[in-house]
Amino acid sequence: MKATTDGKEWYGMVIDLDKCTGCGACSVACMAENNLSYREDETDKLRTATWMKLYRLNNGKPFPKTRVAFLPRPCMHCQNTPCVSVCPVNATQIDEKGVVSQIYPRCIGCRYCVAACPYHARFFHWWDPVYPKGLENYLNPDVSLSMRGVVNKCTFCHHRYQRAKDKAFMEERRELKDGEYTTACVEACPTKAITFGNLKDPESRVAKLSKNPRAFRLLEKLGTQPKVYYLTSQDWVRRQGDNYLEKEDLKKVS
Amino acid sequence: MSIDRRDFLKFVIGGAVGTVISPLPWVSMDEVARWTQRWAPLPDKGGAVSFIHSTCRLCSGGCGIRVRLIQEKRAVKIDGNPDHPVNRGGLCPLGLAGLQYLYLDENRIKAPMKRTGMRGGGDWKPVSWDEALSEISGRLKEWRQKNLSHTVAFLNGEGDGTQAFLAGRFLKAYGSPNYIRSYHSGELEEIVTQNMHGLRARINYDLPRSDYVLSFGCALLDGWGNPCWTAQAFEAWRQEDRQDRPKVVQIDTMATATASLADEWIAVKPGKEAFLALALAQAILENSGTPKNVSGLEELKAFLKKNFPSDLVTKETGIEQGTILRIAKEFSSARQPVALWGKGKGDLPAGLFEAQAVHLLNLLTGSINRPGGAFLQSGFSFGSWPQTPIDETARKGLSQPRADEAFSVKYAKTGNLEYRFFSNVAQNKFYPINALFLNEVNPVFSLDESIIRQALERIPLVVSFSSFMDETTALADWVLPSPTFLERWDDSTQSVGVPFPVYGLTKPVLPPLHDTRSLGDILIQLAQKIGGTVGQALPFENMQGAIKQTAKGLYDAKKGRISGGPAAEAEKNSSGPLDSFDKFWEQLIVQGTWYGEDRKGESGKTFTLASMPQEPAGLTEKQDNTSYPFWLIPQSLLLLQSGYWANPPFLTKLLGEETLKHKDLVAQIHPRTAKSLSLLEGDRVEILSNRGKIRARIHLFEGAAPDCLFAPLGMGHRAFDPTLSGRGANPYSLLDTREDPATGLQTAWATRVNIKKI
Amino acid sequence: MTENILSKEMDIIPEGLPRCSLGKFSLWILLLLLVLGWGLLAAFLIFWKGLNQTNMNDYFGFALWITFDLAVIALGAGAFFTGFLTYIWGKKELKAIINFAVMIGFICYSGAILILTLDIGQPLRSWYGFWHPNVHSMLTEVMFCITLYLGVLTIEYAPLILENRKINAIPGAHYFAHNLHEWMFIFAGTGTFLSFFHQGSLGGMFGVMFARPFAFREGIFIWPWTFFLFIASAIASGPAFTVLITTLTQKVTGRKLVKQEVLALLGKISGGLLAVYLILKFADTIYWAAVKLPAQGLRFLDQFQGPYGFWLMVAELGVFGILPVLLLLNKKIRMSPGWLAFACLLTCTGVVFNRFVFTVVSLALPVLPFDRLVTYWPSWQEWAPAFAVLAYGALIISLSYRYLPVFPQEKELN
Ligand SMILES: Nc1nc2c(c(=O)[nH]1)N[C@H]1C(S)=C(S)[C@@H](COP(=O)(O)OP(=O)(O)OC[C@H]3O[C@@H](n4cnc5c(=O)[nH]c(N)nc54)[C@H](O)[C@@H]3O)O[C@H]1N2
Ligand SMILES: Nc1nc2c(c(=O)[nH]1)N[C@H]1C(S)=C(S)[C@@H](COP(=O)(O)OP(=O)(O)OC[C@H]3O[C@@H](n4cnc5c(=O)[nH]c(N)nc54)[C@H](O)[C@@H]3O)O[C@H]1N2
Ligand code: SF4
Ligand code: SF4
Ligand code: SF4
Ligand code: SF4
Ligand code: SF4
Numbered sequence A: 001m002k003a004t005t006d007g008k009e010w011y012g013m014v015i016d017l018d019k020c021t022g023c024g025a026c027s028v029a030c031m032a033e034n035n036l037s038y039r040e041d042e043t044d045k046l047r048t049a050t051w052m053k054l055y056r057l058n059n060g061k062p063f064p065k066t067r068v069a070f071l072p073r074p075c076m077h078c079q080n081t082p083c084v085s086v087c088p089v090n091a092t093q094i095d096e097k098g099v100v101s102q103i104y105p106r107c108i109g110c111r112y113c114v115a116a117c118p119y120h121a122r123f124f125h126w127w128d129p130v131y132p133k134g135l136e137n138y139l140n141p142d143v144s145l146s147m148r149g150v151v152n153k154c155t156f157c158h159h160r161y162q163r164a165k166d167k168a169f170m171e172e173r174r175e176l177k178d179g180e181y182t183t184a185c186v187e188a189c190p191t192k193a194i195t196f197g198n199l200k201d202p203e204s205r206v207a208k209l210s211k212n213p214r215a216f217r218l219l220e221k222l223g224t225q226p227k228v229y230y231l232t233s234q235d236w237v238r239r240q241g242d243n244y245l246e247k248e249d250l251k252k253v254s
Numbered sequence B: 001m002s003i004d005r006r007d008f009l010k011f012v013i014g015g016a017v018g019t020v021i022s023p024l025p026w027v028s029m030d031e032v033a034r035w036t037q038r039w040a041p042l043p044d045k046g047g048a049v050s051f052i053h054s055t056c057r058l059c060s061g062g063c064g065i066r067v068r069l070i071q072e073k074r075a076v077k078i079d080g081n082p083d084h085p086v087n088r089g090g091l092c093p094l095g096l097a098g099l100q101y102l103y104l105d106e107n108r109i110k111a112p113m114k115r116t117g118m119r120g121g122g123d124w125k126p127v128s129w130d131e132a133l134s135e136i137s138g139r140l141k142e143w144r145q146k147n148l149s150h151t152v153a154f155l156n157g158e159g160d161g162t163q164a165f166l167a168g169r170f171l172k173a174y175g176s177p178n179y180i181r182s183y184h185s186g187e188l189e190e191i192v193t194q195n196m197h198g199l200r201a202r203i204n205y206d207l208p209r210s211d212y213v214l215s216f217g218c219a220l221l222d223g224w225g226n227p228c229w230t231a232q233a234f235e236a237w238r239q240e241d242r243q244d245r246p247k248v249v250q251i252d253t254m255a256t257a258t259a260s261l262a263d264e265w266i267a268v269k270p271g272k273e274a275f276l277a278l279a280l281a282q283a284i285l286e287n288s289g290t291p292k293n294v295s296g297l298e299e300l301k302a303f304l305k306k307n308f309p310s311d312l313v314t315k316e317t318g319i320e321q322g323t324i325l326r327i328a329k330e331f332s333s334a335r336q337p338v339a340l341w342g343k344g345k346g347d348l349p350a351g352l353f354e355a356q357a358v359h360l361l362n363l364l365t366g367s368i369n370r371p372g373g374a375f376l377q378s379g380f381s382f383g384s385w386p387q388t389p390i391d392e393t394a395r396k397g398l399s400q401p402r403a404d405e406a407f408s409v410k411y412a413k414t415g416n417l418e419y420r421f422f423s424n425v426a427q428n429k430f431y432p433i434n435a436l437f438l439n440e441v442n443p444v445f446s447l448d449e450s451i452i453r454q455a456l457e458r459i460p461l462v463v464s465f466s467s468f469m470d471e472t473t474a475l476a477d478w479v480l481p482s483p484t485f486l487e488r489w490d491d492s493t494q495s496v497g498v499p500f501p502v503y504g505l506t507k508p509v510l511p512p513l514h515d516t517r518s519l520g521d522i523l524i525q526l527a528q529k530i531g532g533t534v535g536q537a538l539p540f541e542n543m544q545g546a547i548k549q550t551a552k553g554l555y556d557a558k559k560g561r562i563s564g565g566p567a568a569e570a571e572k573n574s575s576g577p578l579d580s581f582d583k584f585w586e587q588l589i590v591q592g593t594w595y596g597e598d599r600k601g602e603s604g605k606t607f608t609l610a611s612m613p614q615e616p617a618g619l620t621e622k623q624d625n626t627s628y629p630f631w632l633i634p635q636s637l638l639l640l641q642s643g644y645w646a647n648p649p650f651l652t653k654l655l656g657e658e659t660l661k662h663k664d665l666v667a668q669i670h671p672r673t674a675k676s677l678s679l680l681e682g683d684r685v686e687i688l689s690n691r692g693k694i695r696a697r698i699h700l701f702e703g704a705a706p707d708c709l710f711a712p713l714g715m716g717h718r719a720f721d722p723t724l725s726g727r728g729a730n731p732y733s734l735l736d737t738r739e740d741p742a743t744g745l746q747t748a749w750a751t752r753v754n755i756k757k758i
Numbered sequence C: 001m002t003e004n005i006l007s008k009e010m011d012i013i014p015e016g017l018p019r020c021s022l023g024k025f026s027l028w029i030l031l032l033l034l035v036l037g038w039g040l041l042a043a044f045l046i047f048w049k050g051l052n053q054t055n056m057n058d059y060f061g062f063a064l065w066i067t068f069d070l071a072v073i074a075l076g077a078g079a080f081f082t083g084f085l086t087y088i089w090g091k092k093e094l095k096a097i098i099n100f101a102v103m104i105g106f107i108c109y110s111g112a113i114l115i116l117t118l119d120i121g122q123p124l125r126s127w128y129g130f131w132h133p134n135v136h137s138m139l140t141e142v143m144f145c146i147t148l149y150l151g152v153l154t155i156e157y158a159p160l161i162l163e164n165r166k167i168n169a170i171p172g173a174h175y176f177a178h179n180l181h182e183w184m185f186i187f188a189g190t191g192t193f194l195s196f197f198h199q200g201s202l203g204g205m206f207g208v209m210f211a212r213p214f215a216f217r218e219g220i221f222i223w224p225w226t227f228f229l230f231i232a233s234a235i236a237s238g239p240a241f242t243v244l245i246t247t248l249t250q251k252v253t254g255r256k257l258v259k260q261e262v263l264a265l266l267g268k269i270s271g272g273l274l275a276v277y278l279i280l281k282f283a284d285t286i287y288w289a290a291v292k293l294p295a296q297g298l299r300f301l302d303q304f305q306g307p308y309g310f311w312l313m314v315a316e317l318g319v320f321g322i323l324p325v326l327l328l329l330n331k332k333i334r335m336s337p338g339w340l341a342f343a344c345l346l347t348c349t350g351v352v353f354n355r356f357v358f359t360v361v362s363l364a365l366p367v368l369p370f371d372r373l374v375t376y377w378p379s380w381q382e383w384a385p386a387f388a389v390l391a392y393g394a395l396i397i398s399l400s401y402r403y404l405p406v407f408p409q410e411k412e413l414n
């Protein structure tokens, strides 16, 4: 579903893969911020919910030319969302800031959106969430918990937007400063590989970085128009950002 | 009453119609839906939010943290302190998961306990702190009276900070030479610098400013050194607009994160890093200018030429001469190059031969104490503390030889020999040990378990200060549980590996959850109970007072700055806000971090050939290649803690299928090697070494060196919650650790193994 | 006592139609109840413990059950299409089989809805689809249409129940049944309209997933080509399924129930429609392979990997596509009960394959180049409800056949 893009805010993210060491801090920060639960055995990677998932890319060459690279994958918050329009009950929506939300109490758990998202950014809650004794203490009161049988996903830490807005309001400002609304993964990254902000503000760091010649987006040919951009100077990494025919040239960011 | 068919039909139809037009079905549908919304627990709503600055103590990185609190009683998130000079708002994954150590009830020890049944039998009775401390101090007094103070030993996994300082000071005043730190990279650094520079110092690398980094197997991106400092460096190396375009070269046996993200990866044969380093040294000596202030270079050149001819090097390392010459040229012509040693996380001792061979490259290129290079720095100075008072009993005790033979004639330069301590005690070598205090160590997990058990059997009193029932604590007689770093006063006196001073204050961000006392507080209380010079050595009411004493030294130095505040220099002349120690202390408590900005190194004696170590015979002695045709290479992962700290659930959740699959450890192997063993992806194998055997599944990976098996360290615990306990296997138990005769340290890396399909 | 029960039971059986002994029948019903019980146990586990009881995962969000639903709904299309042919197109000879076709449709749709209830993570919220519908979602259309259509099928099935000897004796019931018959063309029309839409929407569900290159198709206005292809394949296979089940019932009961001409007519219609469908399907596949996929950087042959290999396409379109067309369009074969049933079996298998490919293969194929193919095998908790629905169908057919005058030609033919 195409979102209305008339507003002044249009949030997006840039992840510099040249700077990403695959440390996983972003994933852990996301789980801690967003009250994700864990189970005893999380090794079935097809059923484990890490909103920020770390992919290990491989250049496929033989030893010792083999190289891996890391690609952290939040929800792309697609402008042209494959997931929103398919939901039969409007349980997932894209708002005027470009944030694709998920409303747990409304979701019926049909998983049509899961099937529609090519990025695997959506997670079905297969089990009742369990917080072993004591851990209920660290739950973030700003983030509601997803119950069994519904879908959950990265929200661009939307609760932080409200916090930033409240602060701006107290300081009698109507607009947010660059970086004032930022996400838990961005804050946590020890190499500062992730940048978040308003793509419509030409002065924001995220807007500038998204126009970097190193920038590309995942599966651009599908027309989803992700708002998460990646940067890389390595051709083999960039080539894995989309499907290419053998002789096809790398697509430059559009 | 009889109901005929007609009545029944009326009843059914009437009832149905009635129900549908009544609000009942709609209300109940709605209620049912509401009920489903309560299937997830509701976070305790709201309350005032506050942020408290403190310092992470989960490793020696000393990162600045900011804890988000609800109503000052519930900690809901740990973030990085944006004003901290090392982590700058970011954090490593371990620090971010810190609240799981605090809150995961199942793992915490809630009150002091005394063993009731057999050692390790798991039967404990809760005791009061008074009872515990009276009994332990009573025994300590008794030994002192009997002139047996030296039979009390303290093994500390925590190195920096006032708490560790107190522990050392306590033992000194009490009269025991047996204050032993478990292995840390600084141990070897001090020996290297003593041999090559004539001074004992830590080596701190100015990584962000280096423009050529030659890493000999260091898992730079997987926990080597200080994860947040290497992260800062990596970011700096990858700065798009940086003029000098730094180059990172990783010498490694596998396409690890570091090898892959380096600019160049040189695949070396396992354990042959030293040969490569010496070949590079030789090439530099022959082709590049020699550094000033270094004598004996001509002899070195001849020595290398004779002992490490290029064909031997190529044969041993598997690396072509051309590559060696090219790297030597690049390295020596870089402006600010640096060479790094310490394989994996650097937490397992390397051989001195290898460490010195690599460090030689820094020496030859003038990278010592130069921006971007290796800084020789002594540790934090506890200058504000008075000398430890020592009485006659203590003097006698301290004059006894150390039970671990550190600084003995045989191991003159080695400061701590944890393994040797246990093996000596197990063999009853010097004198009986009456008591062992354990803090933040888990040798049962990371060393040869049978030796540790034998040693512990000979020690009548074993006391652990652990917050968790780890495998070693399970064998103690007393457990005096510590609060976590979020519930106690503590400090980090140096951010490890960082070439400028960083002091981090740790304070309780919330009241202790359980009936715990910090090691510092316990030591102070024990000292008071013992009295005399021991009491005088620790003259505080509590740990907060001791830390204040340490911080006084920072204030008196009139240097550096408190994070988020102005530099002390600027303050000095004006009567600024920090014009008294009380104000300084107040600010420090609020901001959490003090740091100095200049990188200063200590210069040492010049290098001479006399200190050039020979390759130790014991280490390269032929291993049994026919029974054990493969190499096992332990893998360090940032997401898998392998030392005292057991992996927190969030990190275990992120482990990939190349590390853990259900209950099985996963070891990576080259597809060709797997094929030679008729192994397929996911097959279960038994891995055997001369030390033991473990089970694992295999994962095929093109980037793994052929004929090697890469097994991650950190799984295979018997203790802790179900995310860890009984899952995976512990490769430590396979490692063929051998003593490096030059240092007495147990070096362990690649180990010969056999692989059997099961 | 026993005799009493036996004679009472005889009273409910339609007059003049011999049926097997009550003992034999009970044994058969018991068997079906066992399978049903197994399914109920699985359903209980799924409701109690959640969908973790299945082998579905975040890659296979749709799996066996959706395949099953799509397949039975397609096969259940025999009901609306036969209704359409009978009441609207005016093929009066099909009256001989319309009852049975409607019954099969009813079983298919009610079974599908039962399975769907299991399949959603929050069954207690299933009514949200009507309360907060998203009109842009194909799934909304499906939900609306199939629930409404199940209502229509119930109404179409009701007169048959009312024709039971005992019930028909009640005057009200008799007139009600009679009147319903009169108005049946209205329901047939409504059913046809609803069915066309939801059969299409089921295909549309896949075709609109524009980020899933395997499934995505363009089309007309809001409807992707899969919308039309699903309609075509459903109306082609629905009648074939009716023929198949009728033949099976004849085999089991050992009685001739419908004139072979009637079945042959359905077979002919099915074959013709299948031919049309295949032409469209080939056109669609060729365009997809030659134009759509390359535009997204994908190769046709890469769309068949691992166990989901190219054999699937050969099977679906060749063995279960072209072959049954050839068979069904041959009059001799149509008039041979065995061959006709065989051809219909091929047709039905073809549509099951098609639904399987769209559901499972669409999701198994990685879209991200660094992702990998995943495969899936259902857990017993998934199989059990599917088999239970089959048992439920058999149960309804058995009871209906025994106690209701399902086949108007039965007396005449035996
Ligand atoms: N909590 C925790 N702490 C740890 C570790 C851990 O895992 N957890 N890891 C350890 C490891 S592996 C490392 S590499 C280190 C690195 O951490 P560093 O801080 O680099 O280690 P050191 O330089 O040994 O720090 C100890 C300092 O304490 C002072 N000190 C200690 N005892 C005495 C004493 O008796 N007298 C005097 N005057 N000074 C003393 C010295 O100045 C010495 O420099 O950190 C260790 N600390
Ligand atoms: N996420 C994260 N991970 C880190 C770090 C971090 O900051 N963050 N820091 C890293 C750093 S700098 C270090 S030094 C480590 C330290 O962190 P840990 O590994 O937690 O430190 P220790 O528990 O001291 O681990 C050293 C182990 O080696 C054993 N040992 C002692 N002497 C010998 C010996 O002679 N031979 C052998 N084979 N073993 C011996 C000891 O029993 C001890 O258990 O942690 C590293 N890991
Ligand atoms: S990434 Fe997936 S979940 Fe996120 S907006 Fe795009 S399609 Fe939807
Ligand atoms: S799973 Fe939930 S959010 Fe996704 S399509 Fe179904 S109802 Fe909508
Ligand atoms: S933006 Fe927030 S929700 Fe999304 S991955 Fe980052 S931390 Fe998680
Ligand atoms: S925190 Fe930063 S460096 Fe670490 S994995 Fe995430 S993006 Fe990469
Ligand atoms: S690097 Fe060490 S001190 Fe810093 S956050 Fe991680 S565990 Fe804590």
Ligand SMILES: [Mo]
Pocket (backbone or CB within 6 Å): B060, B184, B185, B186, B225, B346, B347, B496
């Ligand atoms: Mo260390």
